Amino acid sequence: MTNRSIIARLIVISFTIISCQRHKNQGNYSVTKIAKLPNPVNITTTPNNQHIIYPISVGSKQHIIFDNEAEPEFEGIYIEKSFVMGHDFKRHGYLIATNKTQPGDCPTCGPPGKWRAVIDRKFSAEYDKIAGITFSDDDNSVAFAAMKKRNNGTKYWVIVLNNKELPGTYDAISNLSPEFMPGGKSLMYVVKNSNNKSMVAINGTPGYEFxxxxxxxxxxxxxxxxxxxxxxxxxxxxxxxxxxxxxxxxxxxxxxxxxxxxxxxxxxxxxxxxxxxxxxxxxxxxxxxYRRVDNIAFSQNGNIAYKAKKGEKWIIVLNGQEGMGYDSIMTGFPKFSPNSKYLAYSVKQNGRWIIKVEDVGMRKEVSFLSEDESSREGEILSPEFSPDSKRLAFVTKIGNQKMVISDGEPSEKYDDIVSNIVFSADNKHFAFVAKRKKTIDQSKFIVVIDGKEGPECDRILNERLLSDLFSSDNINTGYAACISGKWYFIINQHMSNQSYDTICNFLATSKGGYISMAIKNQTLYRINWNR
Incomplete structure (x- = not known):
């Protein structure tokens, strides 16, 4: 999990309906004032986007505000993007540093001085640097990597587990280490020894050197x-x-x-x-x-497909069986349907690109689209099935532009399609994010839902994921967007009347609404939207 830091930013909101007709009623907003914020403020959302933290200064000291409660005071600075939470989101940790230069400091290792981890409001021992706070999946254990100095000034790394240093010292540790294996009893990390060889160690036991x-x-x-x-x-x-x-x-x-x-x-x-x-x-x-293999993909039930070059032709190998040869096969992975019955990919044949859908069990082509709908001059990319495996959408190139084909119907042409195509859980709606050039140096983002465009935006929150675009009941849609320097909620493709200085998180609720936090005029608000 990763954290996302921003300067003064947070908010989410809601939406109303996206079906054949748009509802004029845009629902009800409930706004709750949370706190007055310092200026400037550096706010971070937690990995699940449900909590926020920010540092504030009190005289010569600082402390972190986590969910509007003060953490212990410390001298120095908070290390941005270091905040992590346990898997049940009940435990948390972050890093701080004295920010005071000392002899032998690593100039590329972040803020100078001594570092400490703060785990559940308790300070660790001091180290010359700390990295990679991680919790076990049962949240009973916590570990991190720490740098120390020898008397001669040389540096080395150790692994700290539950505030105790494990045996073993290393010249370097991977920035993705350490990591708990499921069950929380085994801890793995990639390290480099004094002989400049790398290895994977598990609970201190060294593996093969490479x-x-x-x-x-x-x-x-x-x-x-x-x-x-x-x-x-x-x-x-x-x-x-x-x-x-x-x-x-x-x-x-x-x-x-x-x-x-x-x-x-x-x-x-x-x-x-x-x-x-x-x-x-x-x-x-x-x-x-083969001359080449690429893009290995598994279905949910274990079917396997990949691209292979045989002679001068490209083929799809499905469960060990070779398909027909083509001049070219699309960039990216062949796509299995959620029910594992179908495999979609595109091929170039006789100068045209064609979308192919195969019955996996029979290794036989099936008709999702007519011949005219499935054939294009430009390359066909990113096939995507609906959750019930009955609908198919894909991106196709038209010269220097792109468009989306869903159920055989083409969208408008855009300068780029910047997100995956996403379907609603009930399979009735689909959406994607497009980019339209306005000038040589400026482009606008557009969320397209069921073929209908929303307002042109400077930025869209989580534009590549759209994970909370459709409400949990599949009736409403919504997203947060920046337009002319202000952030708005776009409800069923309509801008909210109220604007905010920034929007950071966006969450759909289990009751068909949305919840967010927002900042306006240095004040933090919680915003709920419901029909």
Missing amino acids: DHIGHGIPLLSPDGKHFAYTGLNYTAKGSTVVFDGKIGQMFDEIPEQSLVFSPESNHFAYGAHSLNDWQVIIDGVAQKK
């Missing part, structure tokens, strides 16, 4: 029971995958981004290159060799 370890932290399976990572040796000129602590076959190259677990965690795959050939390794078994 010149480089992919991602900076092992990839965990969705159920958390398995882990995997790539290891590269420069001298041996080879890469391997370590799966659950066991080293695998050596290849010339293994792209670290290719490692993927199936959603049910019972399958694992990656791409590998040796000499002039590429192949996919599935559950430790090497598949057929």
